[in-house]
Amino acid sequence: xxxxxxxLASMAFTALLAVATTLHAQEMPDPADEAALYDMAKSEGSLxxxxxxxxxxxxxxxxxxxxxxxxxxxxxxRLPGASQYQRFMEEVAAGHDxxxxxxxxxxxxxxxxxxxxxxxxxxxPTHDRFDPRYLMGQSAYAFxxxxxxxxxxxxxxxxxxxxxxxxxxxxxxxPRFASRFAVTSAKCGACYAPISLFLDPAQANTYPEDFLExxxxxxxxxxxxxxAMVDRVVAGEKDFAYWSFESIAATRRAQGAPVRWVYxxxxxxxxxxxxxxxxxxxxxxxxxxxxxxxxxxxxxxSLQRDYYSKPTLQGVEDSRSFVSEDWYQPPAELYExxxxxxxxxxxxxxxxxVKAIQQ
Amino acid sequence: xxxxxxxxxxxxxGDFRLAQMKEQRRAARxxxxxxxxxxxxxxxxxxxxxxxxxxxxxxxxxSFYEETKVGLSDKRSLDAVINVYFSREYLGYLLNALxxxxxxxxxxxxxxxxxxxxxxRTDLPRKGLMELLVIMPLFVSPFTGLxxxxxxxxxxxxxxxxxxxxxxxxxxxxxxxLVNIWSFGGVVWxxxxxxxxxVYLFTIGxxxxxxxxxxxxxxxxxxxxxxxxxxxxIPMSTPAIFSAGLLVFILAAELYTIPGIIGTNAGFxxxxxxxxxxxxxxxxxRAHAAAAGTMILWIALIGLLLQRRITRRSERxxxxxxxxxxxQLLPLGGLKWPAFAxxxxxxxxxxxxxxxxxxxxxxxxFSSATISLDLLTLDHYRTIWNLPxxxxxxxxxxxxAVLSGAACVVIGFLISFLEVRRSGRGxxxxxxxxxxxxxVPGMVYGIGLLWLYLRTPxxxxxxxxxxxxxxxxxxxxxxxxxxxxxxxxxxxxxxARMSGASPLRAVRAILMPMVxxxxxxxxxxxxxxxxxxxxxSALLYGRNSQTLSVLTWxxxxxxxxxFASAVGVVQTVLMIGLVLLTRAxxxxxxxxxxxxx
Numbered sequence: 001x002x003x004x005x006x007x008l009a010s011m012a013f014t015a016l017l018a019v020a021t022t023l024h025a026q027e028m029p030d031p032a033d034e035a036a037l038y039d040m041a042k043s044e045g046s047l048x049x050x051x052x053x054x055x056x057x058x059x060x061x062x063x064x065x066x067x068x069x070x071x072x073x074x075x076x077x078r079l080p081g082a083s084q085y086q087r088f089m090e091e092v093a094a095g096h097d098x099x100x101x102x103x104x105x106x107x108x109x110x111x112x113x114x115x116x117x118x119x120x121x122x123x124x125p126t127h128d129r130f131d132p133r134y135l136m137g138q139s140a141y142a143f144x145x146x147x148x149x150x151x152x153x154x155x156x157x158x159x160x161x162x163x164x165x166x167x168x169x170x171x172x173x174x175p176r177f178a179s180r181f182a183v184t185s186a187k188c189g190a191c192y193a194p195i196s197l198f199l200d201p202a203q204a205n206t207y208p209e210d211f212l213e214x215x216x217x218x219x220x221x222x223x224x225x226x227x228a229m230v231d232r233v234v235a236g237e238k239d240f241a242y243w244s245f246e247s248i249a250a251t252r253r254a255q256g257a258p259v260r261w262v263y264x265x266x267x268x269x270x271x272x273x274x275x276x277x278x279x280x281x282x283x284x285x286x287x288x289x290x291x292x293x294x295x296x297x298x299x300x301x302s303l304q305r306d307y308y309s310k311p312t313l314q315g316v317e318d319s320r321s322f323v324s325e326d327w328y329q330p331p332a333e334l335y336e337x338x339x340x341x342x343x344x345x346x347x348x349x350x351x352x353x354v355k356a357i358q359q
Numbered sequence: 360x361x362x363x364x365x366x367x368x369x370x371x372x373g374d375f376r377l378a379q380m381k382e383q384r385r386a387a388r389x390x391x392x393x394x395x396x397x398x399x400x401x402x403x404x405x406x407x408x409x410x411x412x413x414x415x416x417x418x419x420x421x422s423f424y425e426e427t428k429v430g431l432s433d434k435r436s437l438d439a440v441i442n443v444y445f446s447r448e449y450l451g452y453l454l455n456a457l458x459x460x461x462x463x464x465x466x467x468x469x470x471x472x473x474x475x476x477x478x479x480r481t482d483l484p485r486k487g488l489m490e491l492l493v494i495m496p497l498f499v500s501p502f503t504g505l506x507x508x509x510x511x512x513x514x515x516x517x518x519x520x521x522x523x524x525x526x527x528x529x530x531x532x533x534x535x536x537l538v539n540i541w542s543f544g545g546v547v548w549x550x551x552x553x554x555x556x557x558v559y560l561f562t563i564g565x566x567x568x569x570x571x572x573x574x575x576x577x578x579x580x581x582x583x584x585x586x587x588x589x590x591x592x593i594p595m596s597t598p599a600i601f602s603a604g605l606l607v608f609i610l611a612a613e614l615y616t617i618p619g620i621i622g623t624n625a626g627f628x629x630x631x632x633x634x635x636x637x638x639x640x641x642x643x644x645r646a647h648a649a650a651a652g653t654m655i656l657w658i659a660l661i662g663l664l665l666q667r668r669i670t671r672r673s674e675r676x677x678x679x680x681x682x683x684x685x686x687q688l689l690p691l692g693g694l695k696w697p698a699f700a701x702x703x704x705x706x707x708x709x710x711x712x713x714x715x716x717x718x719x720x721x722x723x724x725f726s727s728a729t730i731s732l733d734l735l736t737l738d739h740y741r742t743i744w745n746l747p748x749x750x751x752x753x754x755x756x757x758x759x760a761v762l763s764g765a766a767c768v769v770i771g772f773l774i775s776f777l778e779v780r781r782s783g784r785g786x787x788x789x790x791x792x793x794x795x796x797x798x799v800p801g802m803v804y805g806i807g808l809l810w811l812y813l814r815t816p817x818x819x820x821x822x823x824x825x826x827x828x829x830x831x832x833x834x835x836x837x838x839x840x841x842x843x844x845x846x847x848x849x850x851x852x853x854x855a856r857m858s859g860a861s862p863l864r865a866v867r868a869i870l871m872p873m874v875x876x877x878x879x880x881x882x883x884x885x886x887x888x889x890x891x892x893x894x895x896s897a898l899l900y901g902r903n904s905q906t907l908s909v910l911t912w913x914x915x916x917x918x919x920x921x922f923a924s925a926v927g928v929v930q931t932v933l934m935i936g937l938v939l940l941t942r943a944x945x946x947x948x949x950x951x952x953x954x955x956x
Contacts, residue, residue, distance in 0.1 A: 053917070054917030054918060054919065055913045055914060055919075056914070056917065056919060056922070057917075059748075075902050077901070077902040078913050078917075080639075080916060081640055081641065082639055082641040082642075082643045083638075083639050083898075085430075086643065086645075089430065090809070090810075091813070091818075094813040094814045095814070096813070096818055096819065098819060106641045108428060108641065108642075109641065112428075186640075187636065187640035187641065188640070188641075189641075221541065221624055222624055223623060223624055224619050224620055224623025224628075224632070225619075225620050227915070227916065227917070227918040227920075228509070228620055230918060231509075231726050231918065231920055232516075232726075234725050234726050234727075235513065235516040235725075235726035235727055235728055236516050236728050237514065237515050237516045237728075248918060251918070252918075255724050255725045256725060256733075257724075257725040257726075343428060343642075346641070346642070347642055358626045
């Protein structure tokens with residue numbers, strides 16, 4: 001019975017999608033014509049943003065947009081992880097068009113949305129200022145880059161030890177670090193990035209076959225929840241987290257927590273969060289204006305100020321407060337995460353990691 | 360044969376009687392099929408099928424689909440069911456859940472029964488205060504309690520351990536940590552604290568109503584209080600204890616937050632946490648999650664059936680013991696204050712320490728083992744005050760609590776009335792179906808509701824949350840009002856009927872006033888449960904229908920533990936306020952009425 005309903009619904013949806021996409025494409029002004037777009041957006045009055053990010057930082061960015069474009073209300077709906085894709089797909093199939101903007105932290109999910117035509121094409125005015133790695137054609141944009149870091153409690157890790165950790169991911173195997181650090185068994189893009197480095201066949205000479213098992217043999221504390229792991233480092237329960245990502249570490253430091261971080265060499269850097277406009281957005285003009293703003297220098301500034309994240313828009317100065325602190329050293333060498341093999345390797349690699357750390 | 364004889368006679372009076380009998384039979388048939396009670400039964404059945412059963416069917420149905428990396432395909436498949444039911448991995452998670460549940464149940468039974476004994480059968484001092492404090496954990500969200508105990512019991516930085524180590528340092532002793540919440544023992548401890556009040560609530564009624572003559576006979580024969588309690592009182596309460604144990608076992612087996620967040624640290628993964636991972640982490644395994652949910656469903660169903668049998672036996676047992684006979688309370692003598700100290704220790708661990716901890720956290724800028732002035736801030740409360748989300752979530756929480764409470768009371772009362780007063784197969788079936796959602800993990804149930812109502816205007820509104828809460832808490836409505844109705848002898852209503860009152864008037868004038876205190880207690884109990892509900896709400900909320908539980912979860916999931924603590928404090932204050940309001944406005948002591956069921 002459900003199969004029948006699903007098939008009918010998906011056929012009806014495909015037809016509607018085609019019509020809706022065509023209508024939107026016809027009605028929208030030129031992406032660079034901000035005044036016309038703003039007028040249309042104001043007449044729509046609001047937009048709905050499905051966000052996988054932390055609620056307070058997402059809201060801070062929404063507020064920054066509203067300040068620049070009065071008259072457009074941004075409603076944030078937090079849907080982390082895979083639940084955002086699931087919910088969006090189910091809603092669209094049922095004819096409930098709620099989301100205007102999607103902000104997904106799962107790369108494969110966004111690829112699926114683009115491939116299925118679920119998101120609208122929109123070439124933002126700053127499109128050409130982005131490296132192609134941070135674009136999925138004109139359909140999805142990664143406005144910020146996520147760098148993997150080792151976050152440590154500055155009261156518990158010496159400068160010499162921090163230097164050791166910065167030099168090489170493998171230095172965590174130093175006997176002095178046994179039982180002092182935390183890892184997570186949670187499944188997420190940011191959780192996976194360094195694992196993809198350690199298991200990359202091209203890196204086989206650097207990271208031995210049993211590297212994950214050697215990390216596990218250091219008896220780290222295993223946290224099922226990524227955030228709980230970072231919180232325990234902040235509190236001083238564990239000396240450092242083998243690994244976290246830059247923006248979460250910076251957020252804690254901005255709150256006054258005694259934490260710093262290093263970018264071990266090479267540093268996995270990847271577009272973790274992708275933003276796109278729903279092909280059936282109920283507020284298409286507001287959604288487009290929002291995407292333009294996120295891709296602009298104002299958006300980049302908000303990403304730095306409110307999300308403590310590194311914008312991918314080229315030519316923007318890094319204004320985050322911590323970059324001018326004495327201890328801060330930017331990543332020296334970046335590792336580009338292999339997205340082509342990500343979907344097929346992700347599950348088995350993560351399973352191996354979980355087994356290794358729970359030995 | 361007689362009818363045939365009359366029909367074939369030439370007698371006109373016989374024809375008249377025949378017609379009269381036919382008319383009476385037709386009227387009786389009409390009464391049976393279209394009488395007010397039958398119509399009521401049909402309406403209730405439709406409500407129960409739509410609200411409670413249909414989502415369950417949808418949730419189970421999801422087990423039989425092929426999975427894609429991001430959801431379910433349209434193709435039917437048994438792969439997920441086979442993989443879940445026959446793989447070492449999932450069976451291992453199930454065993455872990457059962458083992459954890461068994462340990463938590465055992466511990467909760469020992470302490471819960473002990474506390475119930477002390478309160479119901481002894482001359483324990485400060486009993487009135489203890490009665491309220493013992494069940495206070497029911498008014499705190501387990502999620503809030505979890506945040507509190509992470510701050511209290513972390514090995515190196517927990518407030519308890521920091522205080523312990525510093526205390527011994529004064530004497531020059533280098534003491535190790537006293538507790539470690541990030542362990543299997545930690546999981547058991549936190550779960551025990553939150554499930555113990557259930558054992559207390561479900562056993563104290565039986566102990567209060569117990570015939571005291573056997574205890575008095577034992578005492579007259581020279582038995583001490585310990586001997587009397589362990590050899591007389593506890594054995595007499597065995598059915599109630601079994602019943603409470605089964606309930607805690609089921610609830611503990613389906614809980615995912617506490618075992619998931621703390622247990623992983625101890626290398627301990629349970630089935631409910633696996634269901635959560637399968638449902639939320641890429642690549643999602645929705646069919647696996649649904650199939651694993653059915654595993655818990657079977658266990659819970661067996662448990663519920665056993666509980667039903669045991670409850671029936673328990674009721675017979677109490678009736679036979681002689682209603683209303685209250686003997687003297689057992690004098691504890693020199694054990695009075697040590698016994699009080701044991702209860703006080705529980706209250707300290709389950710109420711005072713977590714509440715103090717969560718209050719402290721709510722004023723801190725970030726997690727820390729030590730507290731200094733520069734760490735403290737009022738910002739979280741300022742934000743709460745100014746954040747429209749918190750205001751709307753508070754309003755939604757309140758609306759949902761009131762409506763779900765009222766709905767569960769009304770529907771629960773009507774179902775129980777039919778079951779108890781008009782006992783028949785149909786009424787029993789209705790009551791059983793209404794109780795069924797108690798056996799389903801909220802997350803699995805939420806998925807079913809989502810799929811069922813996705814294509815309706817209810818989707819994304821506060822009303823779908825209301826349906827989830829009615830379904831989830833209707834079992835309480837049915838079970839509690841059933842006990843309430845059973846306490847009123849049907850002869851009273853029959854007398855009213857014989858004096859010419861209609862059935863409705865007999866119920867309104869006799870039964871309802873007598874069960875009113877129970878119904879008020881039930882109303883507020885369901886309201887409290889609704890305020891805490893998270894597992895189904897987290898799946899079903901829309902952008903305008905967030906609740907305080909969902910908001911707390913969002914902030915905690917986003918790393919804002921301190922802000923989440925502040926929202927948790929608001930939620931707890933709201934619940935404690937409700938308890939006090941019940942007491943002040945309706946003169947109903949929730950802890951006393953709930954405990955007498």
